[in-house]
Amino acid sequence: MTERVEVFQVESANDSPGFLFWQVSTLWQRQINAGLKQFDLTHAQFVLLASLTWLVNETAPITQVELAHHAKMDVMMTSNVLRTLEEKGLILRNPHPTDTRARSLAVTERGFALARQAVRVVEDSDRAFFLSLGGNLPDFIGQLLKLIVENNRPANKG
Numbered sequence: 001m002t003e004r005v006e007v008f009q010v011e012s013a014n015d016s017p018g019f020l021f022w023q024v025s026t027l028w029q030r031q032i033n034a035g036l037k038q039f040d041l042t043h044a045q046f047v048l049l050a051s052l053t054w055l056v057n058e059t060a061p062i063t064q065v066e067l068a069h070h071a072k073m074d075v076m077m078t079s080n081v082l083r084t085l086e087e088k089g090l091i092l093r094n095p096h097p098t099d100t101r102a103r104s105l106a107v108t109e110r111g112f113a114l115a116r117q118a119v120r121v122v123e124d125s126d127r128a129f130f131l132s133l134g135g136n137l138p139d140f141i142g143q144l145l146k147l148i149v150e151n152n153r154p155a156n157k158g
Contacts, residue, residue: 027129028129029043031125031128031129032046032122032125035118035121035122035124035125036118036121036122038121039114039117039118039121040088041114041118042081044073044077044081045081045084045085046118046122047071047073048067048071048073048078048081048082048085049085049090049091049107049111049114049115049118050115050118050119050122051067051070051071052067052091052105052107052111053107053111053112053115053119055067055070056105056106056107060104061096061097061104061105061106062104062105063096063099063102063103063104063105064078064079064082064093064102064103064105065102067082067105072148072152082105085111089108089110089111090107090108090110090111090114090115091105091106091107091108091111092105092106092107092108093105094106
């Protein structure tokens with residue numbers, strides 16, 4: 001019999017917060033993707049369309065970089081997904097009025113209509129998915145926000 005080689009620092013997979021987060025995220029994304037299928041949107045497309053719809057109500061003009069930062073997505077991936085949303089007629093990417101290097105983003109009427117429908121489906125899906133947290137949902141949201149703040153800081157230089 002060979003000696004067991006210790007690889008992990010945890011006793012059980014259920015003691016690994018990262019692995020549990022991965023599992024929950026995967027289950028949640030599967031449910032969201034099922035709801036978005038009827039709109040011919042990927043989850044990334046939905047997040048960017050919904051985020052842009054949110055942001056245009058707050059400030060304008062919105063750049064691709066600002067949208068990527070808001071969604072916590074890679075700038076290059078954001079650009080690729082936005083190109084697809086533009087091809088679908090859901091958004092417009094125009095020259096920025098003051099920054100020649102940037103693109104100014106806008107949601108088309110068709111994009112607003114689709115976002116309105118898709119957001120309802122996603123919000124309903126979220127409610128159903130997180131229902132088991134009951135009164136703990138506000139604390140859970142607070143913990144998620146804490147993780148975002150703590151892990152979104154620029155790396156210390158020095």
